[in-house]
Amino acid sequence: MATTTSRSxxxxxxxxxVRTDPDRPPVxxxxxxxxxxxxxxxxxxxxxFGAVAxxxxxxxxxxxxxxxxxxxxAICSYIVGYRFYARLIEMKIVRPRDDxxxxxxxxxxxxxYMPTDRRVLFGHHFAAIAGAGPLVGPVLATxxxxxxxTIWIIIGAVVAGCVQDYLVLAISTRRRGRxxxxxxxxEFGGFGGxxxxxxxxxxxxxxLAVLALVVVNALAESPWGVFSIxxxxxxxxxxxxxLRFFRPGRVSEVSLIGVVLLLAAVAGGGWVAETSWGADxxxxxxxxxxWCIIGYGLAASVLPVWLLLAPRDYLSxxxxxxxIALLAVGILIARPVMEAPAVSQFATRADGPxxxxxxxxxxxxxxxxxxxxxxxxxxxxxxxxKLLEKEGQMRLxxxxxxxxxxxxxxxxxITASIVNQHLxxxxxxxxxxxxxxxxxxxxxxxxxxxxxxxxxxEQITAAATDVGERSxxxxxxxxPTLALGMSEVLHQVFGGxxxxxxWYHFAIMFEALFILTTVDAGTRVARFMLxxxxxxxxxxxxxxxxxxxxxxxxxxxxxxxxGWGSILLMGVTDPLGGINTLFPLFGIANQLLAAIALxxxxxxxxxxxxxxxxxxxxVPLAWDAAVTLTASWQKIFSADPKIGYWQQHSQYVAAxxxxxxxxxxxxxxxxxxxxxxNTAVQGTLSIVFAVLVLMVLAVGLLVAVRSVRGGGxxxxxxxxxxxxxxxxxxxxxxxxxxxxxxxxxxxxT
Amino acid sequence: xxxxxxxxxxxxxxxxSLMGDNHYDRYLAHRRRHHPGEPVLSERDYWxxxxxxxxxxxxxxxC
Numbered sequence: 185m186a187t188t189t190s191r192s193x194x195x196x197x198x199x200x201x202v203r204t205d206p207d208r209p210p211v212x213x214x215x216x217x218x219x220x221x222x223x224x225x226x227x228x229x230x231x232x233f234g235a236v237a238x239x240x241x242x243x244x245x246x247x248x249x250x251x252x253x254x255x256x257x258a259i260c261s262y263i264v265g266y267r268f269y270a271r272l273i274e275m276k277i278v279r280p281r282d283d284x285x286x287x288x289x290x291x292x293x294x295x296x297y298m299p300t301d302r303r304v305l306f307g308h309h310f311a312a313i314a315g316a317g318p319l320v321g322p323v324l325a326t327x328x329x330x331x332x333x334t335i336w337i338i339i340g341a342v343v344a345g346c347v348q349d350y351l352v353l354a355i356s357t358r359r360r361g362r363x364x365x366x367x368x369x370x371e372f373g374g375f376g377g378x379x380x381x382x383x384x385x386x387x388x389x390x391x392l393a394v395l396a397l398v399v400v401n402a403l404a405e406s407p408w409g410v411f412s413i414x415x416x417x418x419x420x421x422x423x424x425x426x427l428r429f430f431r432p433g434r435v436s437e438v439s440l441i442g443v444v445l446l447l448a449a450v451a452g453g454g455w456v457a458e459t460s461w462g463a464d465x466x467x468x469x470x471x472x473x474x475w476c477i478i479g480y481g482l483a484a485s486v487l488p489v490w491l492l493l494a495p496r497d498y499l500s501x502x503x504x505x506x507x508i509a510l511l512a513v514g515i516l517i518a519r520p521v522m523e524a525p526a527v528s529q530f531a532t533r534a535d536g537p538x539x540x541x542x543x544x545x546x547x548x549x550x551x552x553x554x555x556x557x558x559x560x561x562x563x564x565x566x567x568x569x570k571l572l573e574k575e576g577q578m579r580l581x582x583x584x585x586x587x588x589x590x591x592x593x594x595x596x597x598i599t600a601s602i603v604n605q606h607l608x609x610x611x612x613x614x615x616x617x618x619x620x621x622x623x624x625x626x627x628x629x630x631x632x633x634x635x636x637x638x639x640x641x642e643q644i645t646a647a648a649t650d651v652g653e654r655s656x657x658x659x660x661x662x663x664p665t666l667a668l669g670m671s672e673v674l675h676q677v678f679g680g681x682x683x684x685x686x687w688y689h690f691a692i693m694f695e696a697l698f699i700l701t702t703v704d705a706g707t708r709v710a711r712f713m714l715x716x717x718x719x720x721x722x723x724x725x726x727x728x729x730x731x732x733x734x735x736x737x738x739x740x741x742x743x744x745x746x747g748w749g750s751i752l753l754m755g756v757t758d759p760l761g762g763i764n765t766l767f768p769l770f771g772i773a774n775q776l777l778a779a780i781a782l783x784x785x786x787x788x789x790x791x792x793x794x795x796x797x798x799x800x801x802x803v804p805l806a807w808d809a810a811v812t813l814t815a816s817w818q819k820i821f822s823a824d825p826k827i828g829y830w831q832q833h834s835q836y837v838a839a840x841x842x843x844x845x846x847x848x849x850x851x852x853x854x855x856x857x858x859x860x861x862n863t864a865v866q867g868t869l870s871i872v873f874a875v876l877v878l879m880v881l882a883v884g885l886l887v888a889v890r891s892v893r894g895g896g897x898x899x900x901x902x903x904x905x906x907x908x909x910x911x912x913x914x915x916x917x918x919x920x921x922x923x924x925x926x927x928x929x930x931x932x933t
Numbered sequence: 934x935x936x937x938x939x940x941x942x943x944x945x946x947x948x949x950s951l952m953g954d955n956h957y958d959r960y961l962a963h964r965r966r967h968h969p970g971e972p973v974l975s976e977r978d979y980w981x982x983x984x985x986x987x988x989x990x991x992x993x994x995x996c
Contacts, residue, residue, distance in 0.1 A: 300950070
């Protein structure tokens with residue numbers, strides 16, 4: 185492509201039209217018009233409305249707050265953040281150039297590089313970043329009341345999560361769509377790059393393990409749930425075969441068939457679970473289920489994409505957009521009131537049963553996705569730039585996409601907060617404290633000193649029967665609570681009480697579907713990362729870089745699956761309850777990845793000579809580093825055995841040395857050994873993560889200081905290529921954009 | 934009536950673009966624009982190639 189350009193500008197009032205070819209219409213519009221009086225009024229009203237909603241959410245006490253206020257506070261904050269803060273970032277840091285071609289335009293090949301309509305790409309990007317994470321974290325965080333979580337989800341997204349996603353997308357787009365690991369290597373050098381790649385790999389393994397653990401906890405001893413999830417595999421294979429051999433390309437058609445079959449599987453699951461053979465076949469223990477998921481992950485990693493992965497992804501995208509819309513409509517129609525307090529007693533203590541640790545830092549670890557998720561940096565770099573039409577659209581895709589995920593997290597928080605609080609703790613506290621019977625669980629929840637009427641054993645049993653389950657006691661992991669809340673909302677709007685069990689299992693099914701989609705795609709991605717990293721070591725390992733070498737593919741898949749599979753098995757057999765010990769590691773891992781991404785972005789901003797604006801990524805970086813490193817410190821060094829892995833480890837070691845047959849939550853000598861082993865693994869992982877990230881941060885700091893002093897590694901932005909296409913920037917095109925679009929349309933017809 | 938039909942078509946276009954129904958048409962348009970006169974893949978082969986590319990370069994899905 186030619187690098188010489190005949191760039192010309194044409195001014196018309198506040199608007200400048202930029203052409204790269206004098207014979208064709210403009211490819212870019214630079215609009216400097218000041219904000220109109222009408223917009224000033226509109227945004228003023230939105231801001232006031234949002235402030236009122238925030239005041240009600242934050243200060244209403246003694247009476248129940250309606251969920252609608254949360255929705256209003258969130259949406260108004262998002263609009264203001266998008267219009268003003270994201271615009272500031274765009275003007276001061278990103279400075280998009282629509283006369284420069286994006287990687288999608290430069291390498292357009294009709295398949296994976298393809299300039300895609302901004303609204304469609306928004307959907308793709310959202311489907312890629314949003315999964316079960318924003319649904320699960322807020323549910324667990326409700327332990328501390330609704331207010332801390334609400335503030336962190338909304339404010340965290342606006343000033344941290346969206347900023348990370350937007351800026352990573354921007355720097356990757358200027359680097360031909362390079363991945364996060366490659367960019368760190370380019371900007372930080374080999375040492376920092378290697379530490380970053382190792383950190384990404386280790387972090388992915390723990391993420392996959394904890395997500396799988398959430399599914400296992402939701403499906404164990406639930407024949408209905410297991411049946412409907414098991415059916416997604418033959419349904420996906422059927423869809424894959426249909427698309428391959430019968431009607432290639434009819435994706436919506438086959439997805440619709442798939443969704444109908446899926447709904448039939450959910451409905452049929454109730455009947456299957458009632459039969460004696462159904463109960464026999466599909467009532468699986470946690471350990472058996474874990475092995476099933478491990479086998480599934482391995483199969484998905486080595487089977488061709490068209491057979492299992494791609495069709496499941498279609499199904500998952502369809503369900504994701506549909507169900508989230510359904511829940512939003514449900515909340516607005518049913519308008520439930522909050523059962524949870526604004527700030528609970530556990531917010532000021534460090535010994536909550538759902539997750540241990542004080543509000544700072546552990547609330548900000550528990551809610552990772554939805555406020556700030558490092559994993560998104562892997563999507564924003566690499567995947568999305570290959571489809572981006574215009575640099576000016578990055579604000580909509582990167583910043584706007586994350587706002588939408590934050591909204592999903594708010595809906596999850598609402599859903600968990602409308603569940604009866606006694607019931608909430610019955611479901612989310614580990615089995616070691618609730619006991620196994622409804623009466624012991626009721627006694628435990630009533631002893632917590634929660635407000636509201638105490639719960640009876642009959643009510644706990646009835647809550648399970650209502651949703652077609654045998655028990656809801658200690659169904660930790662967040663998914664069952666969310667499903668219970670969703671069935672509460674949705675049955676009021678669609679179908680009545682008789683549909684409660686259906687909606688519960690529908691919710692379980694779609695959460696499990698999201699998670700399994702992440703697990704299968706993630707295993708495959710991690711397999712490629714591993715073979716790439718090993719291949720770079722040279723020698724005979726170079727062969728691993730050829731992805732069609734089957735032995736290498738199998739070996740790397742086995743290593744990845746063994747990594748997350750062993751942590752999963754450790755979690756499901758953990759005498760202390762897997763979720764409350766492992767979920768903090770998941771959050772820390774995800775947020776440490778964010779620290780790497782934000783460090784990269786901050787360094788790039790400084791290298792570009794924009795030191796004055798480095799606070800925009802720098803403030804979230806400092807906050808995130810403070811949160812994750814404090815959490816890591818406490819997990820490693822805390823003298824409180826509920827928090828510190830090593831403290832707990834040494835207590836159990838001492839118990840074994842003293843020859844005790846039971847100690848704490850461990851009821852047998854084998855369980856004592858299990859705790860000793862698990863805490864050692866968890867403690868070691870905490871150290872590895874923190875050390876790797878500290879190395880990356882140290883190198884980043886060094887590079888930044890050198891750059892400020894006017895030296896160090898140069899910036900690795902690619903030479904720009906002139907663009908030859910036009911597309912509007914925002915969701916709604918401006919009048920000038922519509923006019924230019926018409927001229928392009930006339931040219932093409 | 935005209936507006937409603939237009940709206941339905943737009944929604945159909947959106948879902949088709951998001952899921953992939955019109956990706957083959959998009960590919961044909963790309964070939965026409967940038968490689969006129971050159972042979973194109975059949976729809977079946979186009980999807981085979983897409984999936985082969987996805988096999989070799991997997992796309993992550995976030996949590």
